Amino acid sequence: MKYTEKRFETAAIHHGYCTKEHLGSLSVPIFQTSTFTFDTAEQGEARFAGQEEGFIYSRLANPTVRALEEKMAYLEEGEAALAFSSGMAAVSAVLVALTKANDHIICSQGVYGCTFGLLQLMKQKYEIDHDFCPMETEEQIRQLIRPETVCIYVETPINPTMKLIDLEMVVKVAKEHGITVVVDNTFCSPYLQRPLLFGCDVVIHSATKYIGGHGDVIAGIAVGTKELMAEIAKTTQKDIGGVLSPFDAWLLLRGVKTLAVRMDRHCDNAEKIVERLKQHPAVANVYYPNDPDHYSYSIYKKQMKRGGGLISFEVKGTKEEAQRLLNGLRLIHIAVSLGDTETLIQHPATMTHAVVPEKARMEMGISDSLLRLSVGLEAWEDIWSDLEQALNQL
Numbered sequence: 001m002k003y004t005e006k007r008f009e010t011a012a013i014h015h016g017y018c019t020k021e022h023l024g025s026l027s028v029p030i031f032q033t034s035t036f037t038f039d040t041a042e043q044g045e046a047r048f049a050g051q052e053e054g055f056i057y058s059r060l061a062n063p064t065v066r067a068l069e070e071k072m073a074y075l076e077e078g079e080a081a082l083a084f085s086s087g088m089a090a091v092s093a094v095l096v097a098l099t100k101a102n103d104h105i106i107c108s109q110g111v112y113g114c115t116f117g118l119l120q121l122m123k124q125k126y127e128i129d130h131d132f133c134p135m136e137t138e139e140q141i142r143q144l145i146r147p148e149t150v151c152i153y154v155e156t157p158i159n160p161t162m163k164l165i166d167l168e169m170v171v172k173v174a175k176e177h178g179i180t181v182v183v184d185n186t187f188c189s190p191y192l193q194r195p196l197l198f199g200c201d202v203v204i205h206s207a208t209k210y211i212g213g214h215g216d217v218i219a220g221i222a223v224g225t226k227e228l229m230a231e232i233a234k235t236t237q238k239d240i241g242g243v244l245s246p247f248d249a250w251l252l253l254r255g256v257k258t259l260a261v262r263m264d265r266h267c268d269n270a271e272k273i274v275e276r277l278k279q280h281p282a283v284a285n286v287y288y289p290n291d292p293d294h295y296s297y298s299i300y301k302k303q304m305k306r307g308g309g310l311i312s313f314e315v316k317g318t319k320e321e322a323q324r325l326l327n328g329l330r331l332i333h334i335a336v337s338l339g340d341t342e343t344l345i346q347h348p349a350t351m352t353h354a355v356v357p358e359k360a361r362m363e364m365g366i367s368d369s370l371l372r373l374s375v376g377l378e379a380w381e382d383i384w385s386d387l388e389q390a391l392n393q394l
């Protein structure tokens, strides 16, 4: 915790916006405009030359989007942030900006499906190679480092097994070789984990999840140094063009105001559900970071504030029992995505990880009986009673 000016909860509400500059409007105005007019030809020239501050065109910058970027940079304790039209637009803008042909990326074993797809594409089309690494020890990472390695890409907790990667350990190895560390912090949000404080260089979010929090917007965020974000803004963000719309930025600004309150409730609910799942006779295993029995508990204590809203668990049996559980639910929705007010459940083997070949899937710990639950903000008693009645039917 390093905030000097405002604490997280306060900054999530107030940072980066001044009502006095906007006719007293409490809510950030939606600047729904494609372009900005110049008073004179000379002003236009000065703006394009970067000699005068000011807006030009909304693909380059927009005041509503800028307010969101300033808030996210502060919450992640980074220097600058950029907002994108999706989490994948953020991931691709960052990875394309950091690499060139013949470079090499080391990626955590277990990564979001489309990030996996992007790495394949970069390899096939641009000869940017990658290796996957369990990242359990420094040695495992060191063995894969080549002179061309420019980036270590980490997801923690890993989806859907909730295994954690020790960020301090990854940074230690990366710094020895001048390698940039990028962390996908979607599952935690800055309220639970701030990778930049451990020395990581870039944080990425699918803001579609906890940042938005209400299941109504697709968006992405990247946070890092001023220098790197400026570079991305004028290259991959501007020229590939996956920018966030002013209205979607406004939805995220509204969502993020309650991030701290929502995350605490997600965590409270998840803790109650974990306790009960662990005792249910139809459940074989439960995976949750804030659980002394979890394989990554020591890493959890080092780098996460609380366990988050995601739980994975295996039912006793196979795919048939897993699907039977889903079909028995009445309140909980069957859906991918996460971090919403509604509790959602999905079957990774046939949904989010259906494209992963069975052998690789098993190595990643994704069995046919594994389910991933995104615990929502409903009363935990109602979430549990729905799960319990469905589990009792197995």
Ligand SMILES: *Cc1c(COP(=O)(O)O)cnc(C)c1O
Pocket (backbone or CB within 6 Å): 086, 087, 088, 089, 112, 114, 155, 159, 184, 186, 187, 205, 206, 207, 208, 209, 218, 219, 220
């Ligand atoms: C959803 C997700 C993404 C992709 O984000 P979109 O907003 O869907 O493009 C990336 N990483 C993680 C961990 C995700 O959960």
